[in-house]
Amino acid sequence: MNDKFIRDRISILRTKKGISEYKMSLDLGHSKSYVQSISAGRALPSLSEFLYICEYLGVTPKEFFDEETKDPQLVRELYNISLSLEKEDLEVLLSMAKRLKEKNK
DSSP: HHHHHHHHHHHHHHHTTTTHHHHHHHTTTSTTHHHHHHHTSSSOOOOOHHHHHHHHHHHHHHHHOOOTOOOOOHHHHHHHHTTTHEEEEEHHHHHHHHHHHHHHH
């Protein structure tokens, strides 16, 4: 893991959420160029700021560093919805997910 991964991952997750660097910077309580400076490699967030960025982007730190999960926000949303489903509905959802996985091989 390196600085470039962190910068790129923030950019990817921010873009998938449809948020500009400017808006994210202001939402995080920083100057308008804060996220741009991270993206450009001029700065890295502190640990506490990184945790706040993860929360802002809707991912856990584990999901942030999981390179295999391309859309962690969607995976998390699906997971959260699944928590309230009955067993029969979970089985239907699981069956459909398996079918989609086979179809996309």
